[in-house]
Amino acid sequence: MIIRHVARAGRSALAQRPAQSWRRFLSTQVDSIEATAENSFKQLHSLEAQVNANVPLQDAVHSLDPETAEKDPSSVQHTASVAEQYYRYKQLQAQMGKLGSDISPHYQPHTLLSNPPRPADVTLELLLASEAHQGHATSLWNPANARYIQGVRQGVHIISLEATAAHLRRAAKVVQEVSKRGGLVLFVGTRDGQDRTVARASQLAKGYHLFERWIPGSITNGQQILGKCRTKVVNEKDEEIPGFEEQLLERPVLRPDLVVCLNPLENYVLLHECALNNIPTIGVIDTNADPTWVTYPIPANDDSLRCIQVIAGVLGRAGEAGQKERLALAETGRITYRPAQNLQLPEALQDKVGASEEAGADPELNGEAARNLGRDDSLEGTDELGERLDAAHNRELSDHAIRGIK
Amino acid sequence: MIIRSFTRRSGVFPSLAQKSHHVPALLNHPELEANGIPGLFSKEGFRIAYTQYQKHVIEQLNTMTSGSKYENMDPKSVVVDIARDPTTAYMFNVASMAFNNHFFFRGINTNPNVQSTPSAALQPLINRNFSSLDSLRETFLLTADAMFGPGFVWLVQTDDASAAAGSLRILSTYIAGSPLSGAHYRRQAVDMNTENTDSYAGAFGASSRARDNKAKKPLGGVDVTPLLCVNTWEHVWLHDYGIGGKMKYLERWWDKIDWAQAEQFVSKPAPRSMSQGIHKFAGI
Numbered sequence: 001m002i003i004r005h006v007a008r009a010g011r012s013a014l015a016q017r018p019a020q021s022w023r024r025f026l027s028t029q030v031d032s033i034e035a036t037a038e039n040s041f042k043q044l045h046s047l048e049a050q051v052n053a054n055v056p057l058q059d060a061v062h063s064l065d066p067e068t069a070e071k072d073p074s075s076v077q078h079t080a081s082v083a084e085q086y087y088r089y090k091q092l093q094a095q096m097g098k099l100g101s102d103i104s105p106h107y108q109p110h111t112l113l114s115n116p117p118r119p120a121d122v123t124l125e126l127l128l129a130s131e132a133h134q135g136h137a138t139s140l141w142n143p144a145n146a147r148y149i150q151g152v153r154q155g156v157h158i159i160s161l162e163a164t165a166a167h168l169r170r171a172a173k174v175v176q177e178v179s180k181r182g183g184l185v186l187f188v189g190t191r192d193g194q195d196r197t198v199a200r201a202s203q204l205a206k207g208y209h210l211f212e213r214w215i216p217g218s219i220t221n222g223q224q225i226l227g228k229c230r231t232k233v234v235n236e237k238d239e240e241i242p243g244f245e246e247q248l249l250e251r252p253v254l255r256p257d258l259v260v261c262l263n264p265l266e267n268y269v270l271l272h273e274c275a276l277n278n279i280p281t282i283g284v285i286d287t288n289a290d291p292t293w294v295t296y297p298i299p300a301n302d303d304s305l306r307c308i309q310v311i312a313g314v315l316g317r318a319g320e321a322g323q324k325e326r327l328a329l330a331e332t333g334r335i336t337y338r339p340a341q342n343l344q345l346p347e348a349l350q351d352k353v354g355a356s357e358e359a360g361a362d363p364e365l366n367g368e369a370a371r372n373l374g375r376d377d378s379l380e381g382t383d384e385l386g387e388r389l390d391a392a393h394n395r396e397l398s399d400h401a402i403r404g405i406k
Numbered sequence: 407m408i409i410r411s412f413t414r415r416s417g418v419f420p421s422l423a424q425k426s427h428h429v430p431a432l433l434n435h436p437e438l439e440a441n442g443i444p445g446l447f448s449k450e451g452f453r454i455a456y457t458q459y460q461k462h463v464i465e466q467l468n469t470m471t472s473g474s475k476y477e478n479m480d481p482k483s484v485v486v487d488i489a490r491d492p493t494t495a496y497m498f499n500v501a502s503m504a505f506n507n508h509f510f511f512r513g514i515n516t517n518p519n520v521q522s523t524p525s526a527a528l529q530p531l532i533n534r535n536f537s538s539l540d541s542l543r544e545t546f547l548l549t550a551d552a553m554f555g556p557g558f559v560w561l562v563q564t565d566d567a568s569a570a571a572g573s574l575r576i577l578s579t580y581i582a583g584s585p586l587s588g589a590h591y592r593r594q595a596v597d598m599n600t601e602n603t604d605s606y607a608g609a610f611g612a613s614s615r616a617r618d619n620k621a622k623k624p625l626g627g628v629d630v631t632p633l634l635c636v637n638t639w640e641h642v643w644l645h646d647y648g649i650g651g652k653m654k655y656l657e658r659w660w661d662k663i664d665w666a667q668a669e670q671f672v673s674k675p676a677p678r679s680m681s682q683g684i685h686k687f688a689g690i
Binding site: 080082085086088089091092095096097098099100101102103104106108 | 424425426427428429430431464467478480481482483501504505508509512565626627628631632670671673
């Protein structure tokens with residue numbers, strides 16, 4: 001009781017002159033009063049804590065003194081942080097969010113970007129629901145597309161979904177195999193709303209994307225337009241190898257190995273440049289588009305964003321599968337592509353490679369690659385084929401010359 | 407032309423519209439359909455209480471939500487979203503009843519070979535808040551019996567960070583009231599027929615009852631978690647227990663509570679390094 005009185009007096013004393021507590025430290029009498037005051041505070045708080053633990057919340061005792069709040073924050077009621085609240089909300093949502101009814105599967109637009117369909121998930125029902133069959137008015141058609149058209153309804157051409165599915169499957173196979181062989185795939189979609197689509201597809205396929213205007217000459221005049229872009233040297237596991245910066249400055253600019261165009265009607269220049277440079281192209285061809293502009297047409301509706309997202313998603317997933325295959329083979333030591341020629345190992349790495357080659361570690365540039373080329377059947381005979389084509393072309397020219405055909 | 411405008415109005419020809427909500431199946435649903443819940447509901451009683459009523463409520467939910475933005479939303483999200491809007495009161499009622507009824511049946515132990523009791527983790531929490539399981543039972547069942555008219559009685563856990571784990575409380579919701587955090591506006595915890603609606607005395611201010619709920623929580627934060635509930639609507643127990651059989655039904659129900667299911671919703675005391683969990687969740 002006496003201690004409690006002293007404590008109360010001490011508390012008010014401390015509140016008034018906190019700065020002079022160091023002076024009090026010297027005096028033994030005041031020191032002992034302070035010490036007893038602090039001890040009694042602690043006793044009060046521990047009693048409080050004990051009482052609160054055994055009693056429901058509404059009867060709990062809480063100290064309201066702001067001073068004690070600073071010294072002993074656990075006695076003050078505290079609300080959880082926003083992050084903790086959100087975490088708890090997410091936990092409960094997972095457990096009881098679905099209660100009440102079972103909701104039948106339905107179209108959720110965001111899933112076309114967050115979880116795009118795979119080539120195996122392509123069905124005629126999916127394409128129909130995505131409005132892939134909707135062509136343009138019959139008067140606007142390109143007759144070259146006649147083979148893809150099912151018929152006419154309400155004055156518009158209806159694209160045959162079997163043709164769409166078959167061509168999409170073929171294009172997916174092309175993307176998969178190009179990705180598997182380490183090719184650069186460029187996804188292009190310059191219409192409104194296609195930006196997220198191409199970005200997501202290229203992210204899956206580990207390729208490149210473009211959703212702004214194609215700068216004419218980026219391939220034919222590539223050295224001028226893209227010459228300042230950063231390039232890098234990667235090993236077969238896609239890890240960047242530093243030390244080649246000077247050599248890369250002298251190397252020619254890169255070109256895509258495959259271009260996927262989601263709106264060919266607006267990208268004639270891009271497709272023409274690709275054709276001039278023997279770069280295969282895949283394009284979504286509507287009934288009014290020209291199928292000869294691309295190497296692998298996919299007859300479908302290019303005006304429906306949902307249809308474009310399905311097609312780009314499928315091609316992105318195909319690229320993802322190809323990349324996965326390539327990296328899996330790289331883990332076993334097999335390279336699926338012809339590595340870059342005429343690159344000299346920087347001195348820093350030469351010693352390392354020298355040491356590791358003795359131990360038989362992962363393959364490096366030219367030595368192992370040459371052996372791998374011999375093993376890689378897909379690359380067999382490609383030079384031969386090129387030679388034979390040239391020979392045939394020359395024969396044709398000379399034949400025409402003899403006959404006087406111009 | 408007239409027929410086309412008729413069909414555009416949602417709900418006029420419900421069979422033509424694609425139904426988004428369906429009656430959810432319970433564990434061992436075919437068995438329950440055939441035999442009811444042994445010890446609680448007969449076959450016909452179960453059919454009335456769950457199958458027919460849930461179907462009715464879900465059909466109404468389909469009718470009310472078809473064509474609107476709530477079409478494919480789960481009932482819990484619908485409830486939280488429209489609790490404050492009096493013009494969607496009926497939609498709230500059916501969504502809330504769908505959620506509450508399913509919650510009730512999910513919390514029943516339908517396995518006759520299992521005697522469910524609160525686990526070693528849950529028992530101290532009950533003892534701390536209600537001094538014993540028996541006193542909890544007494545309080546709970548008497549509260550439910552005293553409620554006049556249809557409703558639900560819930561055992562909830564409040565978000566109480568100052569204690570080791572949140573404390574348990576009994577909450578009664580009249581008619582189609584919801585215990586969920588975001589829908590507190592329609593909690594309907596009080597029988598308005600016995601309240602003095604002309605007076606606001608005691609409703610706000612430093613001395614009001616709601617003072618201890620004044621701790622601010624962020625939008626979407628959870629301050630009340632339902633653990634288990636009992637459905638005291640008459641149609642649930644009328645067929646098996648008769649007009650005066652409410653207490654008998656409540657006592658039978660208490661023996662069939664699935665305490666493991668209730669424990670799933672209990673928030674475990676936050677560990678010292680809560681931040682670790684947060685960072686893991688946020689992917690940092």
